[in-house]
């Protein structure tokens with residue numbers, strides 16, 4: 001069966017913050033939850049940045065459960081920001097970019113970036129000696 005992994009911001013309305021919602025998700029829906037950031041205060045609205053993974057049906061069931069609890073779900077859209085003007089065209093990032101978003105032009109010997117091919121794997125962030133890439137978290 002297909003597996004699914006999603007990064008989401010969960011906004012818990014007042015009154016649900018004290019409920020064991022993440023516990024229920026893990027126990028009843030058989031999903032894995034990796035909490036990446038949390039801003040939870042009892043008696044107030046709360047926010048969690050989470051990665052939820054599991055079988056597709058389990059993740060879909062978990063989403064329905066959250067919506068039933070009036071939890072607002074916002075998918076995270078990761079993109080890579082590239083400071084292209086500082087690039088020295090060393091090619092280190094292109095050698096790790098398996099989807100072909102970063103390619104060295106054989107004629108000009110310059111780096112070409114095609115954001116539409118980027119899968120936000122983050123490998124270029126570590127590869128660039130000048131640290132010209134950074135991750136941008138957007139929310140849908």
Ligand code: SF4
Nearest residue numbers: 097118119121122124
């Ligand atoms: S994040 Fe991954 S896919 Fe996107 S440009 Fe960097 S190495 Fe290529």
Ligand code: SF4
Nearest residue numbers: 087088090091093128
């Ligand atoms: S690793 Fe950095 S400096 Fe080298 S080509 Fe890629 S973006 Fe440019």
